[in-house]
Amino acid sequence: MESVLQVKEIRKNYGGKEVVKGITFNIEYKQIIGFLGPNGAGKSTTINMISTILDMDKGSVLFRNKDIKENEEVFKKELGLVPQDIALFSDLSAYDNVKFFGSLYGLKGNELKERVKEALECVSLWDKRKDYPDSFSGGMKRRLNIACSIVHRPKLLIMDEPTVGIDPQSRNNILEVTKKLKDEGTTIIYISHYMEEVEAICTRLIFVDEGKIIEQGDKEVIKEKYKKQGFNNLEEIFLYLTGKELRD
Template sequence: MENILSIKNLKKSFGENQVVNGLSFDVNKGDILGLLGPNGAGKSTTINMIAMLLDKESGDVLFDGKDVQKNNIEFKKSLGLVPQDIAIFSDLTAYENVKFFCSLYGIKGKELKERTKDALEKVGLWNRKDDFPDSYSGGMKRRLNIACSIAHKPKLLIMDEPTVGIDPQSRNNILEVTKELREEGTTVIYTSHYIEEVEAICSKLIIMDKGIIIEEGDKEEIKLKYKKQGLNNLEEIFLSLTGTELRD
């Protein structure tokens, strides 16, 4: 598999608290990588450093073999980010929201309209395109958030707990959209507190705790490895490695 993202010895401290401590891993093109860990494991800090929203203390982030800091404009055009907190404008319609965020990547005219429509159709909101987000349910707002993040067709999409507190219909839509994006060539880093989501969509896993990687690899190979130790599913594996349940 061709590598798209390389993280090398990434570190970040807040005061005396070492949140990320020498993290190194690779992401291959076409992967849906599940990034798992208990609260405080360093997942969001790692994601924010990769996305250049947070300065790293040391280490390197390489995208397509190039340092993202030296090629930040090219990298940002290739990146989509779905944050934990919904980031949409309440005074713009759904269509206007997606069109605005897509236009930030230099997309104009007919192509801008086509990509806006395509993104809204993917998340099942085209029939509500002229409505304002305040009229949406929580799940619909999260789906709109995703549409805003994918309209420019990113090569790498980071999804930070995109299904927190939403209805089953919206959760299923988000999982299906994520798999569809992968089939279209998008590489995904996905954090979640739901084992069933990881089972449904992730091909690779990284389990973090206290700022370091404690397990990583192909999802099925990890399950097979721990099955030999009497652990029958990812939930039991996670509990054994971290001492906590994933949803704690």
């Protein structure tokens, strides 16, 4: 299959300590990748380098076989990022929040209006388009956050713990939206500590700890591999790979 993203030996050093140690992986078209690891494993630093928020010290990232450093403007237009911390404007309506983010990607006129409606309908918030985020529940804010990130129809979407602290209905909606986006052609990197979510939607898994990849592959292949060792679900596999020590 076509490789959408190729991450090659990326490294990052903070104050003399290497926190990302030569991470390498490929992501193919129309996949949902579970990017998993405990707190402090290097996940956020890795994702921030991939999304160009942080410069990498060494290595390279290719998007559709082109280096993102040499094609940064094109790459950013194809990238969507759902941050863990909700990024919304409280003084703008739901509609105007999505419209603002769409305009940042160069959308305008009727195309912008159509994309805003499409994004809000996707997360079941079209009927709340005139309301303001301060009146929204936590789940509604998370869904609006996603609408802002998909209004430009990104080809690569990074979702950083998009279901933290929300109600089961919103969580179910977000998981359904994620699968729908994949089916429509978006490749997704999904970061979560909820193994039941990973089980429900991810097709491949990458486990990271201490700045290195410690396991990766097709979800079902990994489950079968560790089932033979007596581990019956992804949470047991996660704890086996990363340990049970607290990572506060």
